[in-house]
Amino acid sequence: MSDILTVDGLRAAFGSREVVHGIGFRVGHGRAVGLVGETGSGKSVTVRSVLGLIRPPGRVTAGSAMFDGTDLLKLPPRQMRRIRGDRIGFIAQNPFGALNPILSIRKQFHIAMRAHRKISKEESYEAALIGLRSVGVAGPERVLAGHAHELSGGMAQRVVIALVMSMDPTLIVADEPTTALDLTVQRQVLDLIDGLIRDTGRSMLLITHDLGVVAQYCQDVVVMNAGTVVESGTVADVFGAPEHPYTQQLLAASAETPAAKPSEDPHVVA
Ligand SMILES: Nc1ncnc2c1ncn2[C@@H]1O[C@H](COP(=O)(O)OP(=O)(O)OP(=O)(O)O)[C@@H](O)[C@H]1O
Ligand SMILES: [Mg+2]
Numbered sequence: 001m002s003d004i005l006t007v008d009g010l011r012a013a014f015g016s017r018e019v020v021h022g023i024g025f026r027v028g029h030g031r032a033v034g035l036v037g038e039t040g041s042g043k044s045v046t047v048r049s050v051l052g053l054i055r056p057p058g059r060v061t062a063g064s065a066m067f068d069g070t071d072l073l074k075l076p077p078r079q080m081r082r083i084r085g086d087r088i089g090f091i092a093q094n095p096f097g098a099l100n101p102i103l104s105i106r107k108q109f110h111i112a113m114r115a116h117r118k119i120s121k122e123e124s125y126e127a128a129l130i131g132l133r134s135v136g137v138a139g140p141e142r143v144l145a146g147h148a149h150e151l152s153g154g155m156a157q158r159v160v161i162a163l164v165m166s167m168d169p170t171l172i173v174a175d176e177p178t179t180a181l182d183l184t185v186q187r188q189v190l191d192l193i194d195g196l197i198r199d200t201g202r203s204m205l206l207i208t209h210d211l212g213v214v215a216q217y218c219q220d221v222v223v224m225n226a227g228t229v230v231e232s233g234t235v236a237d238v239f240g241a242p243e244h245p246y247t248q249q250l251l252a253a254s255a256e257t258p259a260a261k262p263s264e265d266p267h268v269v270a
Contacts, residue, residue: 010063012049023229025222032204034214037224043207052080086116089169093176095156099148106144131162154185172204211254
């Protein structure tokens with residue numbers, strides 16, 4: 001199996017405090033990989049480092065992140081931005097962070113699509129309508145005419161997913177894309193991303209603390225603890241016969257919490 005992304009020896013620090021201690025993992029072509037670990041274990045810092053999104057005093061101090069033959073960690077910021085907008089789609093926890101508060105949603109689709117191909121306003125509008133419908137947005141004309149602040153959290157995350165998909169990325173990186181949403185919407189959004197990946201042979205790196213989500217949506221899993229990768233492999237192998245005590249603990253804790261199940265009450269947030 002060839003990889004779309006191979007991370008090796010990645011170290012990241014905030015000031016003099018190292019928080020990611022030389023980790024490695026891979027994302028295969030057409031694979032969905034879950035990155036799990038308790039809060040503070042370094043999941044977000046890892047993906048932000050790989051995507052060139054870490055801000056001072058944070059910095060990457062060592063390692064490589066090979067994406068399709070290019071080491072992302074060595075790219076100048078401008079080229080990294082280009083790859084991020086074009087070949088790697090990033091869906092963060094908070095959709096509003098990815099949307100511009102001043103520009104109409106229509107304009108944001110146009111800018112996203114124009115970044116990598118010649119496209120007229122009419123063409124980008126038509127493509128945005130199709131994209132929004134594909135992520136279950138009813139009345140996409142109204143959404144496109146409006147601004148981010150008029151959207152609910154679930155709707156905003158759908159808009160972000162449609163925006164990311166409009167760039168036709170090879171790899172989708174999602175950092176807890178649903179934790180800000182209520183449980184029923186969480187499932188809908190995950191099903192949506194899942195469908196978009198399955199139909200197209202794209203790859204995904206999905207950060208979550210919900211092992212049930214990994215079991216349902218991923219083929220491979222990487223387990224992080226305190227800035228190191230303690231175990232990785234197929235979900236069947238790792239969840240079926242966890243070798244590391246930390247993974248065993250995580251699985252035991254997850255079996256005790258019913259939180260992975262969809263709730264009756266749509267207002268309960270996990
Ligand atoms: N901007 C920052 N400044 C200083 N330290 C930071 C910053 N961001 C993260 N850290 C530290 O880096 C470590 C890893 O944090 P990270 O956000 O990657 O954890 P995480 O696994 O994503 O946790 P969560 O599940 O809560 O999102 C933590 O100890 C955190 O305190
Ligand atoms: Mg995080």
